[in-house]
Amino acid sequence: MKKLNVSFDGITDTTGYLFSLAKCFAAALNSGPYKEYAGDIIAASGFAFRMWTDKGQLCPSATSIWEFKKQKEWFENSGLLCGYVERLWGEDAAEEERRTAAIELIKESIQKGTAAVAWDISGCEWGIITGYDDNAQSLSTLKINGEEGSVAYEKLGLLELPILSVLTVSGTASKDTAQMVADTKRLAAFHLDGKEWCDNASGLAAYDTIITFIKESLSADTAWNLEYYLGTYGALKWYAWKFFEKYNEPALAGLYKTVYEAWQGAFDVKQSKDVTEHAVKEELAAFLSTAKDAEEKAAGLMR
Secondary structure (H helix, E strand, O other): EEEEEOOOOOOOOOOOOOOOHHHHHHHHHHHHOOHHHHHHHHHHHOOOOEEEEOOOOOOHHEEEEEOOOOOHHHHHHEEEEEEEEEOOOOOOOOOHHHHHHHHHHHHHHHHOOOOOOHHHHHOOOOOOEEEOOOOOOOOEEEEEOEEEEEEHHHEEEEEEEOOOOEEEEEOOOOOOHHHHHHHHHHHHHHHEEEEEEEEOOOOOEHHHHHHHHHOOOOOOHHHHHHHHHHHHHHHHHHHHHHHHHHHHHHHHHHHHHHHHHHHHHHHHHHHHHHOOOOOHHHHHHHHHHHHHHHHHHHHHHHH
């Protein structure tokens, strides 16, 4: 039996909706031997720049639809080395084999002092696996809301949305800062240009989808959907701003400060005003138009 002390302390979440995969991975790093990577990881992985948007009712699940196995490559952009195991729809024959491999990967990572991140630990959201107990055949977990829990070995990957996706840290690679920053720009531009696989509007194209939704479809019944999107992407943009500020990229830092403040402004309006009113919808759309203009300029600098 082994359990690590992991928390979300020190992970900035300006809206309370910071994307669960990014937040959990940053917390796992911040609570272990790779703490120095925690501040950069959300930007260096590209998640600070990524947007996936449902064209219908802004279904929250659309923010988590991409080629899951890319996680390993994306997080390794930071200079980390990662382990990854998945089992998706239509792979039932491999369920036991993949689950067994994932548990071994989790145990190995925890033995070395770093928690694992897994899908569905927080109920159709990512969460953290902080420990394991072979005698009880159980994993200790930390949900995105800070609640501790447990999952039986046999239930890993078979919870509310039965997909297995487990990400761990296995070490570090030799990568200098200049290369990491350059690769982050490349990743960011690649996504903003909509070149990653996704059935939903992605990258810069997400802006028009959300703005159109606000102007044409937003109602009291769908207000929380908008809140989820504004909160998720607004909190991520803070990390883009701070990343470029840290690495002395003043033009990009200034643009992403504008992008972040516009998303955060829209989120604050959603929290404080009646979004069914026409004037409020126009205010929300104006904030996102400001963000879009600034991020388009940033994408041009990063291409």
